[in-house]
Amino acid sequence: xxxxxxxxxxxxxxxxxxxxxxxxxxxxxxxxxxxxxxxxxxxxxxxxxxxxxxxxxxxxxxxxxxxxxxxxxxxxxxxxxxxxxxxxxxxxxxxxxxxxxxxxxxxxxxxxxxx
Amino acid sequence: xxxxxxxxxxxxxxxxxxxxxxxxxxxxxxxxxxxxxxxxxxxxxxxxxxxxxxxxxxxxxxxxxxxxxxxxxxxxxxxxxxxxxxxxxxxxxxxxxxxxxxxxxxxxxxxxx
Numbered sequence: 001x002x003x004x005x006x007x008x009x010x011x012x013x014x015x016x017x018x019x020x021x022x023x024x025x026x027x028x029x030x031x032x033x034x035x036x037x038x039x040x041x042x043x044x045x046x047x048x049x050x051x052x053x054x055x056x057x058x059x060x061x062x063x064x065x066x067x068x069x070x071x072x073x074x075x076x077x078x079x080x081x082x083x084x085x086x087x088x089x090x091x092x093x094x095x096x097x098x099x100x101x102x103x104x105x106x107x108x109x110x111x112x113x114x115x
Numbered sequence: 116x117x118x119x120x121x122x123x124x125x126x127x128x129x130x131x132x133x134x135x136x137x138x139x140x141x142x143x144x145x146x147x148x149x150x151x152x153x154x155x156x157x158x159x160x161x162x163x164x165x166x167x168x169x170x171x172x173x174x175x176x177x178x179x180x181x182x183x184x185x186x187x188x189x190x191x192x193x194x195x196x197x198x199x200x201x202x203x204x205x206x207x208x209x210x211x212x213x214x215x216x217x218x219x220x221x222x223x224x225x226x227x228x
Contacts, residue, residue, distance in 0.1 A: 106158030
């Protein structure tokens with residue numbers, strides 16, 4: 001198993017509260033990603049990082065921010081959670097071999113419920 | 116607009132038979148394709164990949180076929196086993212450069228004993 005730890009694994013919170021999800025890796029991989037998985041939508045990219053302090057938006061970035069101050073940690077923040085952000089969130093990591101991308105490896109997910 | 120499409124939400128196959136999962140893509144810039152398998156309450160697990168310089172890649176019971184002219188790929192599982200029951204995601208990207216994966220919506224495979 002790739003060394004990826006997501007925390008918390010489960011969280012229930014109220015609309016309007018801030019929420020931060022953490023992804024921690026022990027593989028020293030350059031790339032880190034946050035996805036959300038919803039019924040009927042598969043996996044959709046929220047934000048990704050290609051190095052410390054280097055991040056970019058994905059397909060569904062509105063309402064989310066990220067930070068990566070260390071190689072091993074990638075944080076996803078919902079500044080003011082809404083019910084539409086109830087989802088399962090997955091972190092993934094990957095590396096490049098020369099100029100070729102390598103497969104992403106995923107954590108076990110965080111189930112977030114916003115009431 | 117969906118760039119990666121898995122048009123079959125579900126598939127049922129008998130144990131021992133072949134499972135064929137299909138995937139279509141629209142972006143001609145994609146040259147790197149992957150299949151992931153996902154069990155409930157777990158993260159997706161990488162299964163097999165193929166780059167556009169090949170039309171087939173095999174790993175044990177799993178084979179991926181790529182038809183570039185049709186922008187179509189398929190995953191064959193032979194023989195299918197009950198433990199293969201899971202959701203399978205197709206994904207596509209560029210082999211080089213900082214290009215994230217684009218995922219299909221998934222196909223739920225049920226292998227019946």
